[in-house]
Amino acid sequence: MYSLFPTILIITLTVVNLLILIFVLKKKTLNVMLSSSIVLFDLGVLGWQLSLISINFIADSLLLHKFAFVAALAAVSGALGLGLTFPDKEVKRKTQALFGLAVVFNSVLSFIILFTNIMVSGYDAVNQQVYFGALGKHLVISLATQIIGMIAIFVYRYRRESHERYYFKYLFIAFGFYGLVATIINLVLPLLGITELALLGSLLAVLPQIAIVYTVVSERLHSLTYLVRMILFVIAVSVLLWLVFNFVAVVIGALTLGKVIEIKYVLLSGAFFTVVTYVFILSQNTISKVIYDVATFSGESAKQIVRETSKKMTTKLTVDGLLDLYSESIDTLFGPDYIVIHFINSKNSEVYEKNNNKNADRLDLQRVLDLVKEATPGSVFLSRERFISGNLELKEMFDNLDVQLVNIIGHGEEVTGLALFGSKRDSSPYTVQDIDMVETLGLNISVALERALLYTEVVAFNRKLQAEIATATKDLQTRNKRLVVLRELDQIILNTLEVRDMAQKIVDLVSWEVGLVGAAMVFLEDEADGQYLRLGAFSDTPVYNEAVKSLGRPLHEFRSKWGSDPSNLFYKALTERKPYATENFRDLYVPPLTIDQSNKLQNATRSRYLVVYPLSAKGTPLGGIAFDLHRPYSEMGTEELELIESFMDEAGIAILNAQLYTQLRDRNEDLRLANLKLKQLDQMKDELVSVASHELRTPMTAIKSYIWMALNKQAKNLTPNLHKYLERAYVSSDRMISLVNDMLSASRLEGGRIELTLEGHDIVPIVTETVEQLIPKSDEKGLKLSFKVPQGDFPPALIDESRFREILFNVIGNAVKYTDKGSIKVSLSTNPNGSPQGQIGDNDSKEYIWVSVADTGRGVAEEDLPRLFKKFSKLEQGSFAKTAEVGGTGLGLYITKGLVELHGGKIWVESEGEGKGSSFIFSLRVA
Structure with a gap:
């Protein structure tokens, strides 16, 4: 009789396996192909075992044996799919195609087995012998080949990568051993007529079922506690x-008690009620949810903790606060032996750690984080995950610390931290539901940490900005104070001219704007007998005013010889050009004060801290300023010292400018007095010249007349020598009269006593007449004097006729006088400008007449041109080289220039150089 015990055990395990698989599928923790493979394998095993049971109760069991072979093919197909896909969540197309091909092939074989007799043709119930058809051996070979292929796949997957071995360790052993033994016992031996070991083959079917259940449950694809409780719940309801x-049924007489206790009826009716109960529970989400929460003890309390924690995370804005909240929630949910958190701020590499495991202090958490980054699993994983088993270093670290669960903290693809958990409080394993909750908390804290870091960065930036604003504000205040002080100094410079007044305002500014107690200024003055240090000014405050009054006389009367006391700090500061600090007035003011005076002065001012700065500008020492401070000089800040230095620079410029102004004012006064005296002397000279000219011209004219009468009326009575002497006397008297006239004209010009009567005149006849008058003199020297009369109408000139004639005689006469040979040409022209440089002043004349006198004399050198037209100016080369021979006063061109300018014109000379002649040109306004 076929034993029912192993078959019932296998059926029970298969049903359990299917129940587990259904709940796993509801959690979607396996891929579809893997789930289908397990279902197919379990259904095949279940059908095979049910067929074996049914054979014992049904006489015609050929169909049941055929069904057993079909179930075996289904189980083999499922085992192939399991070997190809477990535990991957994503399956390649080649794998899918291979699995599909095996299913199709076995489906065809199943059809042939069920509906034909060419593979399984009969069964001998007496001898329990299966008879194979023509292709029976092919069926056995096909099954054996697929089983061997399945074993090969498991071997290949087991050896391919080290991290796959953990998953395939039990599956490989169970399926490999069972596949080999079942092939021999249930396929090969029956062909040889040996059926006694068939019971062992059925019994060994337990191995793959146990391996699948253990692997699925051990890898936390679902909660073992939940599954056990769920199965017990279903069984209890079914019973x-x-x-x-x-x-x-017994009460109403539908069934008898004997029928009820029959094993066949018990199994069939029990299976029916179990399936009905199970399907009903799964179809009702509400009931299923309640049962799930009760079975796993993970109802609203755990979810509420996760929700409340996630909500609180939105209000926490510090990293430490978030990590504490996360740690507290994990402890509330699971109560792990320890929690180790390692988090890094990726922006500034700041490390945050929470650790309640002393052994974790020896663990290089940064190294763990780096290894986890390289492995890149999910956000939450168990310490026995497949990628961990392949990383020996990480596995050893986790084994030493007994890490059970790892939660990766990060935002997006960036991993910034991790949390390590020990065993749960109740020593139960972490389930899929636990992992889901940890994953939810991990994702929320990752986002919250990112927000907290951003908030921290904003707060830090805000603090930095506030600090920078405060620093900038303080700097601006300091700069503003400095600018105010410098502006006040500028105002003092602009509004104060006296040195002592400026010194007083500067030291007053120290107490008003600089913010010090007061100040005193000392001058370094140059005097006839050397340099002196003189007290200049003290701050105008009540305390200082009373102290200065105690001295008994004005400050500026106190002075000391420069260098008389080398220890004096004013002297040292000036000579060494650096500040000196002290607490005693006598170091500063002795001399010129006595020690007693300086002590009284310090007691009156109650000064404690002093510093003296040298006062200078542009390298010139001017004195010094002593500042009365609120605290020791060594304790003063950089801003205060910079303010004092800027103050000293500006004060030095102010004092130097005041001294320069005083010197300039004194010199201007001296020059004004000297100029006034010169004007008086010049006026006296003009008066003398005028008087002398008048007084000399009358007797000289008389002398000239008498000599002329002697030469012309008494010539026959004169000896040759006397005649010669009288001629010389006549020429000399004539020259003297000309000199007197020129001096008188020059004096009148300078005194502004020459008045012109300007009228419009045709100057062509005047020029013609003047040229004709001078031709005899030019002929005497062999010179050709000519005037080019302009053609057509020539405009009249605005002139004083007598003065114009004088100008012509001077210019043309000079040309005749200073030209030795050649010619002299006089010409007239019109020009819109009064000179080569353009219009003359504000002259409203639209046109000018240019009068040109060109000679062929020796010319004028370029460097001598500026000397012409000056008073008593005579050149010693060029056309005027023989001035001494021909005579002349040096006033002719000077007077001519003055007369031309009185006419509103200009006179100038043009010459290409020595030996190339000269051209004198003057302009007159057109009438």
């Missing part, structure tokens, strides 16, 4: 329904 149904 209750079975008892109620059968009790009612």
Whole structure:
């Protein structure tokens, strides 16, 4: 008789496996192909075992044996799919195609087995012998080949990568051993007529079922506690329904008690009520949810903790606060032995750690984080995950610390931290539901940490900005104070001219704007007998005013010889050009004060801290300023010292400018007095010249007349020598009269006593007449004097006729006088400008007449041109080289220039150089 015990055990395990698989599929923790493979394998095993049971109760069991072979093919197909896909969540197309091909092939074989007799042709119930058809051996070979292929796949997957071995360790052993033994016992030996070991083959079917259950549960694809409780719950409900149904059936007489206790009826009705109960529970989400929460003890309390924690995370804005909240929630949910958190701020590499495990202090958490980054699993994983088993270093670290669960903290693809958990409080393993909750908390804290870091960065930036604003504000205040002080100094410079007044305002500014107690200024003055240090000014405050009054006389009367006391700090500061600090007035003011005076002065001012700065500008020492401070000089800040230095620079410029102004004012006064005296002397000279000219011209004219009468009336009575002497006397008297006239004209010009009567005149006749008058003199020297009369109408000139004639005689006469040979040409022209440089002043004349006198004399050198037209100016080369021979006063051109300018014109000379002649040109306004 076929034993029912192993078959019932296998059926029970298969049903359990299917129940587990259904709940796993509801959690979607396996891929579709893997789930289908397990279902196919379990259904095949279940069908095979049910067929074996049914054979014992049904006489015609050929169909059941055929069904057993079909179930075996289904189980083999499922095992192939399991070997190809477990535990991957994504399956390649080649794998899918291979699995599909195996299913199709076995489906064809199943059809042939069920509906033909060419593979399984009969069964001998007496001898328990299966008879194969023509292709029976092919069926056995096909099954054996697929089983061997399945074993090969498991071997290949087991050896391919080290991290796959953990998953395939039990599956490889179970399926490999069972596949080999079952092939021999249930396929090969029956062909040889040996069926006694068939029971062992059925019994060994337990191995793959146990391996699948253990692997699925051990890898936390679902909670083992939940599954056990769920199965017990379903069984309890099924038993209750079975008892109620059968009790009612017996009471109403539908069934007899004997029928109810038959094994066949018990199995069939029990299976029916179990399936009905299970399907009903799964179809009702509400009931399923309640049962799930009760079975796993993960109802609203755990979810509420996760929700409340996630909500609180939105209000935490510090990294430490968030990590504490996360740690507290994990402890509330699971109560792990320890929690180790390692988090890094990726922006500034700041490390945050939470650690309640002393052993973790020896663990290089940064190294762990780096290894986890390289492995890149999910956000939450168990310490026995497949990628960990392949990383020996990481596995060793986790084994030493007994890490059970790892939660990766990060935002997006960036991993910034991790949390390590020990064993749960109840020593139960972490389930899929636990992992889901940790993953939710991990994602929320990752986002919250990112927000907290951003907030921290904003707060830090805000603090930095506030600090920078405060620093900038303080700097601006300091700069503003400095600018105010410098502006006040500028105002003092602009509004104060006296040195002592400026010194007083500067030291007053120290107490008003600089913010010090007061100040005193000392001058370094140059005097006839050397240099002196003189007290200049003290701050105008009540305390200082009373102190200065105690001296008994004005400050500026106190002075000391420069260098008389080398220890004096004013002297040292000036000579060494650096500040000196002291607490005693006597170091500063002795001399010129006495020690007693300086002590009284310090007691009156109650000064404690002093510093003296040298006062200078542009390298010139001017004195010094002593500042009365609120605290020791060594304790003063950089800003205060910079303010004092800027103050000293500006004060030095102010004092130097005041001294320069005083010197300039004194010199201007001296020059004004000297100029006034010169004007008086010049006026006296003009008066003398005028008087002398008048007084000399009358007797000289008389002398000239008498000599002329002697030469012309008494010539026959004169000896040759006397005649010669009288001629010389006549020429000399004539020259003297000309000199007197020129001096008188020059004096009148300078005194502004020459008045012109300007009228419009045709100057062509005047020029013609003047040239004709001078031709005899030019002929005497062999010179050709000519005037080029302009053609057509020539405009009249605005002139004083007598003065114009004088100008012509001077210019043309000079040309005749200073030209030795050649010619002299006089010409007239019109020009819109009064000179080569353009219009003359504000002259409203639209046109000018240019009068040109060109000679062929020796010319004028370029460097001598500026000397012409000056008073008493005579050149010693060029056309005027023989001035001494021909005579002349040096006033002719000077007077001519003055007369031309009185006419509103200009006179100038043009010459290409020595030996190339000269051209004198003057302009007159057109009438």
